[in-house]
Amino acid sequence: MDIIDFANIPCTSGALEYLRKSDIGLNDLCTQAAFESIRSTGKERVLEALKDGAMKYRRSNKLAAEKELLAYPIARIIVSCINNNYLTKRYALAVARSSYEHIKDLKNAVLLKELTADLGLSIIFDDWMNVSMHFTDYIRFSHALHDPKWKMLNRTVKQGTLMISRDDLARLMEEAVRQKVESGLPHEVPNDIQVALESYIAEVTEIINTRASKQGFSKEGFSEVIPDCFPPCISAAKSDVQANMNLSHTMRFAMTSFLLNIGMTTEKVTEIFRTSPDFKEQATYYQTSHINGASGTTYTCPACATMATNGNCPGKILCKKIEHPLVYYRRKVWLENKKRVVQKQV
Numbered sequence: 001m002d003i004i005d006f007a008n009i010p011c012t013s014g015a016l017e018y019l020r021k022s023d024i025g026l027n028d029l030c031t032q033a034a035f036e037s038i039r040s041t042g043k044e045r046v047l048e049a050l051k052d053g054a055m056k057y058r059r060s061n062k063l064a065a066e067k068e069l070l071a072y073p074i075a076r077i078i079v080s081c082i083n084n085n086y087l088t089k090r091y092a093l094a095v096a097r098s099s100y101e102h103i104k105d106l107k108n109a110v111l112l113k114e115l116t117a118d119l120g121l122s123i124i125f126d127d128w129m130n131v132s133m134h135f136t137d138y139i140r141f142s143h144a145l146h147d148p149k150w151k152m153l154n155r156t157v158k159q160g161t162l163m164i165s166r167d168d169l170a171r172l173m174e175e176a177v178r179q180k181v182e183s184g185l186p187h188e189v190p191n192d193i194q195v196a197l198e199s200y201i202a203e204v205t206e207i208i209n210t211r212a213s214k215q216g217f218s219k220e221g222f223s224e225v226i227p228d229c230f231p232p233c234i235s236a237a238k239s240d241v242q243a244n245m246n247l248s249h250t251m252r253f254a255m256t257s258f259l260l261n262i263g264m265t266t267e268k269v270t271e272i273f274r275t276s277p278d279f280k281e282q283a284t285y286y287q288t289s290h291i292n293g294a295s296g297t298t299y300t301c302p303a304c305a306t307m308a309t310n311g312n313c314p315g316k317i318l319c320k321k322i323e324h325p326l327v328y329y330r331r332k333v334w335l336e337n338k339k340r341v342v343q344k345q346v
């Protein structure tokens, strides 16, 4: 692997070794005026991850690649100091996505073997350059991928190994990069480094806070979550989840979007699903983030007509003329607040 590979897949041992041997120490990188543009690049990569879940640039010349690689520890420090679960996951995902863009174009079998081994995957190339791997490696990295094609049922296993396409290998390696980056964050950051990068950390923190408040209650005008005001459909779904029952896909979407629409955080919604028999934290977190606008579109809970069509409406009679679960909630919250004001006055 060379500096171009390291810059595009910066979590490899080779990249780490390259940084260790570099003449530029971490302290200089974080403090000296000469490295200001590298620090800015590190911050920009964090912001790209936060906003787009991806990084735009792939480096193909040595000078730019070296700068990119030097910016990697800066980005990791910023993410570590902020220590926000959502940011950490977004950043790991963005590094993985940009690594994938590089990996899928790699043709050299020796390089691919070296890289897969570094990421904890063992692969075998046959004489026709087909790739096979042990099923345990396959499961380790495919379990977070939800397309049915990744299910073991849809693969042929012979003597413990299975064949995969080069595209699928790149996708598994992307997942391996994501896991590796995420598992190393947050890391300890010495105080003097935190102080040196204070302004970058503050800038990213401010953007996170602004996004959080935009995604919060303001859209629906709610200031707190009041479960007693949930419509019957959402209350029933919540009870089912608490009773360890799996929800249908459509009901899961409805409940998740409803809770996010009334201002619950992604983390809190993920937590609610923890008691589901099929709960997978990472997958649930990603689905919830997606519904909450992580990829650009924020979804709204379906209207009552759709809920009824999907068999998710248990209480049309109770709800009378209500057309939307959010309208039900809004009215109940309004009544509840009115009741509280009256109680205070008594």
Ligand code: SF4
Residues within 6 Å of the ligand: 231, 232, 233, 234, 303, 304, 307, 308, 312, 313, 314, 315, 316, 319, 322, 323, 324, 325, 328
């Ligand atoms: S009428 Fe609407 S709000 Fe009421 S239970 Fe059915 S879907 Fe929910």
